[in-house]
Amino acid sequence: MAAAPNIREVALLAGVSVGTVSNVLNRPELVAEPTRDRVNAAIAELGFVRNDSARQLRVGRSRTLGLVVLDVANPFFTDVARGVEDTANQHGLAVILCNTDEDPAKEASHLDLLAEMRVQGVLINPIDTDGRLTALRERGIPVVLFDRLGDPALECSVAVDDTLGGRLAATHLIESGHRSILFVGGPRSLRQVQERYEGAAEVVAADGSAELTVLPTTALNVAAGRAAGDQIAARGRDTLPSAVFCANDLLALGVLQALTHAGLRVPGDVAIVGYDDIDFAAAAAVPLSSVRQPRQQLGRTAAELLLAETTEDDHEHRQVVFEPELVVRESSTR
Amino acid sequence: MAAAPNIREVALLAGVSVGTVSNVLNRPELVAEPTRDRVNAAIAELGFVRNDSARQLRVGRSRTLGLVVLDVANPFFTDVARGVEDTANQHGLAVILCNTDEDPAKEASHLDLLAEMRVQGVLINPIDTDGRLTALRERGIPVVLFDRLGDPALECSVAVDDTLGGRLAATHLIESGHRSILFVGGPRSLRQVQERYEGAAEVVAADGSAELTVLPTTALNVAAGRAAGDQIAARGRDTLPSAVFCANDLLALGVLQALTHAGLRVPGDVAIVGYDDIDFAAAAAVPLSSVRQPRQQLGRTAAELLLAETTEDDHEHRQVVFEPELVVRESSTR
DNA sequence: GGCGGGCGTTGAACCGATTCAGTCTTCCCG
DNA sequence: CGGGAAGACTGAATCGGTTCAACGCCCGCC
Numbered sequence: 001m002a003a004a005p006n007i008r009e010v011a012l013l014a015g016v017s018v019g020t021v022s023n024v025l026n027r028p029e030l031v032a033e034p035t036r037d038r039v040n041a042a043i044a045e046l047g048f049v050r051n052d053s054a055r056q057l058r059v060g061r062s063r064t065l066g067l068v069v070l071d072v073a074n075p076f077f078t079d080v081a082r083g084v085e086d087t088a089n090q091h092g093l094a095v096i097l098c099n100t101d102e103d104p105a106k107e108a109s110h111l112d113l114l115a116e117m118r119v120q121g122v123l124i125n126p127i128d129t130d131g132r133l134t135a136l137r138e139r140g141i142p143v144v145l146f147d148r149l150g151d152p153a154l155e156c157s158v159a160v161d162d163t164l165g166g167r168l169a170a171t172h173l174i175e176s177g178h179r180s181i182l183f184v185g186g187p188r189s190l191r192q193v194q195e196r197y198e199g200a201a202e203v204v205a206a207d208g209s210a211e212l213t214v215l216p217t218t219a220l221n222v223a224a225g226r227a228a229g230d231q232i233a234a235r236g237r238d239t240l241p242s243a244v245f246c247a248n249d250l251l252a253l254g255v256l257q258a259l260t261h262a263g264l265r266v267p268g269d270v271a272i273v274g275y276d277d278i279d280f281a282a283a284a285a286v287p288l289s290s291v292r293q294p295r296q297q298l299g300r301t302a303a304e305l306l307l308a309e310t311t312e313d314d315h316e317h318r319q320v321v322f323e324p325e326l327v328v329r330e331s332s333t334r
Numbered sequence: 335m336a337a338a339p340n341i342r343e344v345a346l347l348a349g350v351s352v353g354t355v356s357n358v359l360n361r362p363e364l365v366a367e368p369t370r371d372r373v374n375a376a377i378a379e380l381g382f383v384r385n386d387s388a389r390q391l392r393v394g395r396s397r398t399l400g401l402v403v404l405d406v407a408n409p410f411f412t413d414v415a416r417g418v419e420d421t422a423n424q425h426g427l428a429v430i431l432c433n434t435d436e437d438p439a440k441e442a443s444h445l446d447l448l449a450e451m452r453v454q455g456v457l458i459n460p461i462d463t464d465g466r467l468t469a470l471r472e473r474g475i476p477v478v479l480f481d482r483l484g485d486p487a488l489e490c491s492v493a494v495d496d497t498l499g500g501r502l503a504a505t506h507l508i509e510s511g512h513r514s515i516l517f518v519g520g521p522r523s524l525r526q527v528q529e530r531y532e533g534a535a536e537v538v539a540a541d542g543s544a545e546l547t548v549l550p551t552t553a554l555n556v557a558a559g560r561a562a563g564d565q566i567a568a569r570g571r572d573t574l575p576s577a578v579f580c581a582n583d584l585l586a587l588g589v590l591q592a593l594t595h596a597g598l599r600v601p602g603d604v605a606i607v608g609y610d611d612i613d614f615a616a617a618a619a620v621p622l623s624s625v626r627q628p629r630q631q632l633g634r635t636a637a638e639l640l641l642a643e644t645t646e647d648d649h650e651h652r653q654v655v656f657e658p659e660l661v662v663r664e665s666s667t668r
Numbered sequence: 669g670g671c672g673g674g675c676g677t678t679g680a681a682c683c684g685a686t687t688c689a690g691t692c693t694t695c696c697c698g
Numbered sequence: 699c700g701g702g703a704a705g706a707c708t709g710a711a712t713c714g715g716t717t718c719a720a721c722g723c724c725c726g727c728c
Contacts, residue, residue, distance in 0.1 A: 004473055006684055017708045022686055032706060049473060052450040053396065054684035056387035057713050063447075064430070072419075073412050073613075081406055085433055089440075094447055096398070097431040099419055106423075113397075113428055116386040139338055139383060222617040253617045260619050279407075283556040283587045285594050285619030340714055351678045356716055366676060388714035391683050 005046040014042035025050060056118070065306065066114040068098045068107065068124040075278040076248075076295060077125075080146065083299025084123060091307060093120065104128040115139055121306040123299075142309040146302040148191065149319055156305040158298055158320045162192050165291040165324040166199020169245045169273045170212070172289070172326055174203065176333070178243040178271060179210045184228045184255060185247025186216040193220075193247045196275060196291075200245055213241065220247060225254015232270070233262035240270060243332065249274040249281045252288055256331065260285070271332040287329035294322050339380040348376035359384060390452070399640065400448040402432045402441065402458040409612040410582075410629060411459075414480065417633025418457060425641060427454065438462040449473055455640040457633075476643040480636040482525060483653055490639040492632055492654045496526050499625040499658040500533020503579045503607045504546070506623070506660055508537065510667070512577040512605060513544045518562045518589060519581025520550040527554075527581045530609060530625075534579055547575065554581060559588020566604070567596035574604060577666065583608040583615045586622055590665065594619070605666040621663035628656050 011018045016035060023030050024039040031039070042048075056062050067084050069077040081097065088095050096119065098110040104127050111132040114122055121142040126133060133143050137154065145157035173181055183200060185193045197214070204212040215231065217224040228251065232244065246252035252274030259266055266272055266286045274281055277292035301320055309315045345352045350369060357364050358373040365373070376382075390396050401418050403411040415431065422429050430453065432444040438461050445466040448456055455476040460467060467477050471488065479491035507515055517534055519527045531548065538546040549565065551558040559580065566578065566589065580586035586608030593600055600606055600620045608615055611626035635654055643649045 007686095008684080018685080019687080019708055019710095020706085023707085026686080030706080035706080047469065047472065049446075049449045051391070051452065051684055053387040053390035053452065054713090055686070057385070057391050057684085057715090058686045060713075062387065064451075072406070072415055073409070075407070075409070078407050078412055081431070082433070085406075085431070092447075094430050094432070094444075094451070096428050097415070097419070098428070099416070110428075112383075113426075115383045117398075117428070118385065118387065135381070138381065222613065226617075250617075253614070257617055257619055257621070279556065280587070280614045280617075283584075283591060283614075285591055287591070341716095342714080352715080353678055353680095353717080354676085357677085360716075364676075369676080385714055388683090389716070391685090391714085392716045394683075 004051070005048050006051065007048070010039065010042045010046060010048050013046065014039045060118075061120055061310075062118050063092060064094045064096050064117065064119050065303070066096050066098065066110075066117075066119045066122040066124075068100060068110055068114075068122060068126075070100055070102050070125055070127075072097065072099055075280070076276055076293075079278075079295035080299035080302075083296035083301075084303045085299075086296075087300045087303035087307070100127060102127055104131070108132050111136060115141060120310050123302045123306060142306055144302050144306045144309070146298055149321070152317050152319050154317065156302075156309060156317045156319070158302045158305065158322070160293045160298065160322045160324050162195035162324075163199035163202070165275060165293075166196040166201075166245075167203045168199075168324065168326040169196075169275070169291055170200035170203035172328065172332065173243045173245065173271065173273060174207050174210050176243075176271065180241045180243070181210060181212050182215055182232070182241035182244045183212060183247070184215045184217060184225070184244055184251055185220070186218060186224075188216065190220075196245075196247055217247075217251060221250045222254040222257075225251035225256075226258045227254070229255035229258025230262070233259055233264060237269075240264075243271040243273070245273045245275075247275055249276045249278045249288060249290055252290070252331075253280065253284055256284060256286060256288065267331050267334060271334075273326075273332050277327050281327075282329065284331075286331045289329045289332035290327050292325045292327050294324075298322065338385070339382050340385070341382070344373065344376045344380060344382050347380065348373045394452070395454055395644075396452050397426060398428045398430050398451065398453050399637070400430045400432065400444075400451075400453045400456040400458075402434060402444055402448075402456060402460075404434055404436050404459055404461075406431065406433055409614070410610055410627070413612075413629035414633035414636075417630035417635075418637045419633075420630075421634045421637035421641070434461060436461055438465070442466050445470060449475060454644050457636045457640060476640055478636050478640045478643070480632055483655070486651050486653050488651065490636075490643060490651045490653070492636045492639065492656070494627045494632065494656045494658050496529035496658075497533035497536070499609060499627075500530040500535075500579075501537045502533075502658065502660040503530075503609070503625055504534035504537035506662065506666065507577045507579065507605065507607060508541050508544050510577075510605065514575045514577075515544060515546050516549055516566070516575035516578045517546060517581070518549045518551060518559070518578055518585055519554070520552060520558075522550065524554075530579075530581055551581075551585060555584045556588040556591075559585035559590075560592045561588070563589035563592025564596070567593055567598060571603075574598075577605040577607070579607045579609075581609055583610045583612045583622060583624055586624070586665075587614065587618055590618060590620060590622065601665050601668060605668075607660075607666050611661050615661075616663065618665075620665045623663045623666035624661050626659045626661050628658075631656065 100107040150157040274288045274290040277290040281288040281290045434441040484491040608622045608624040611624040615622040615624045
């Protein structure tokens with residue numbers, strides 16, 4: 001394997017100067033056609049591939065963008081990542097993916113690496129909002145928050161209205177005749193969980209005739225949902241809630257599974273509404289009603305805001321808030 | 335936001351030469367302690383961040399690694415990606431994620447970009463095996479295939495023994511007393527699908543008393559599974575297979591849903607075995623039996639092979655084949 | 669006293685693409 | 699026929715770390 005040829009060797013072979021080769025690569029319209037053909041032939045013959053670090057060094061910025069998420073294994077982030085990638089690719093940018101596992105130390109070290117790489121910007125669902133992010137901004141690297149609103153003086157952000165989502169779910173259940181609703185979710189310290197609960201609580205309070213109770217969980221995964229479902233099933237028929245609203249679909253799937261196991265019918269005995277509308281919600285044995293978040297859209301928009309910030313000279317930070325949408329399926333219809 | 339300070343300004347402030355600053359950054363043990371402290375203080379004061387492209391240009395290789403998958407939205411690839419990322423991070427490398435959507439043109443353009451970035455190597459589940467990959471190798475960029483074996487003369491590869499997986503599933507079903515087994519999966523052009531089928535067919539043929547039929551699908555997702563399930567349910571009780579073996583869990587979830595819908599009991603009327611053991615398999619309303627692939631392990635191993643190839647001077651390409659494992663759950667036990 | 673060796677530091681060359689001021693042609697028009 | 703402008707191309711300076719040969723210095727040893 002021969003050493004990678006550089007632009008000088010291409011110039012030599014084509015009988016032109018390096019400047020011309022560079023022009024062929026970057027502004028081909030400036031170069032006369034016969035010359036351009038000769039250069040392209042030389043490039044093909046040598047198998048020349050532009051060295052991006054040299055280009056970057058000269059130009060000052062890279063062609064990558066950092067995406068920092070809590071966990072790619074969560075389908076929610078996966079879909080966001082798809083949106084980001086699609087938009088980035090359209091603009092010739094590559095995406096560097098980082099998982100933080102909700103660990104501030106991992107978050108910090110990833111951000112340091114991204115700063116060294118001079119990424120065009122960072123899209124992040126932050127844990128430790130202020131530590132490194134301020135530093136990044138000071139270094140001139142734009143930051144866009146997603147799934148959480150930031151300070152509009154400092155950065156752009158994209159989120160979904162979780163309070164509205166909670167209201168949608170509760171309204172649907174009340175209109176379907178449910179009077180005792182159980183909210184399953186936690187930890188409450190997560191903004192999303194808290195706001196979804198508050199939205200539901202608001203609607204229930206306004207109605208007057210219904211009541212909302214809470215069953216806290218320690219995590220937002222299927223196992224925690226199963227545990228919650230077991231607790232619900234253990235209550236005995238007369239103290240069952242008539243409907244359960246879960247803080248996300250993973251919980252809802254767990255609850256569904258535990259209730260079915262215990263011989264309870266969904267939605268006959270207990271209705272269930274989840275949140276996120278991940279693909280598996282529709283694929284559950286009893287298809288789950290769920291509050292849909294425009295996940296890919298979230299990712300695309302975040303990426304677009306970032307690109308806007310890098311190109312506009314008089315950029316004003318924006319906050320985009322999407323509205324969730326209720327998708328009613330079998331788990332909440334009688 | 336001030337322009338990013340460079341190593342020269344740090345040197346000036348600390349009263350040393352640029353060479354010394356570089357040594358503090360890369361081989362601190364060569365620098366006397368008081369000098370080192372002065373330099374570190376200057377770095378902190380200026381908020382200096384090393385410019386990785388300059389470093390890369392000089393050193394010749396980057397600190398990133400490319401991961402090219404068919405679709406991040408598939409939980410299988412997500413878990414592989416986690417494994418890759420964990421290993422890469424341990425070695426101070428960042429991961430650039432690319433989706434190909436099974437489109438050779440997207441694959442090619444991603445590989446071109448990765449080549450320009452001079453990534454340390456590429457991990458790929460290739461569609462178009464030979465086109466660009468040969469070119470990459472010629473440019474000296476190591477390639478590791480995963481979920482598919484390559485030519486051991488050319489590259490390392492990591493895969494799971496899909497024939498064995500098929501044998502495990504069929505053996506389990508036959509031993510549970512099933513005599514008419516239906517294989518659901520497609521397109522047959524996918525190596526994985528074909529081998530899983532062949533493994534099952536082998537066992538069935540050896541047994542003699544059982545029979546294996548095939549219901550082809552055009553894709554490996556939940557919707558295709560539902561369609562297949564509807565077809566099966568339409569057959570009428572006496573011609574039902576007693577067990578269904580699906581080429582992956584997404585199909586199995588779809589089949590499960592359609593059968594349940596049609597009033598058939600799983601596993602009472604029809605048993606189901608899936609493949610992959612994605613997290614949602616255990617969480618289905620009837621927990622799915624499935625053939626588990628060591629997904630994170632696959633990713634970690636692929637990354638390790640790549641690192642080995644970049645560090646060892648007398649590297650020999652290896653092929654690692656993992657053994658899948660059958661996880662029996664409710665969907666196939668009476 | 670002289671010599672060798674180790675330690676700490678220096679500073680210029682280097683990596684490879686981009687950019688831009690400048691040169692050389694050619695052609696048009698008065 | 700001369701002036702001027704447009705078009706095509708050149709080549710050196712530049713980006714910012716890294717590396718390494720070379721240097722100064724001090725210490726210990728014969």
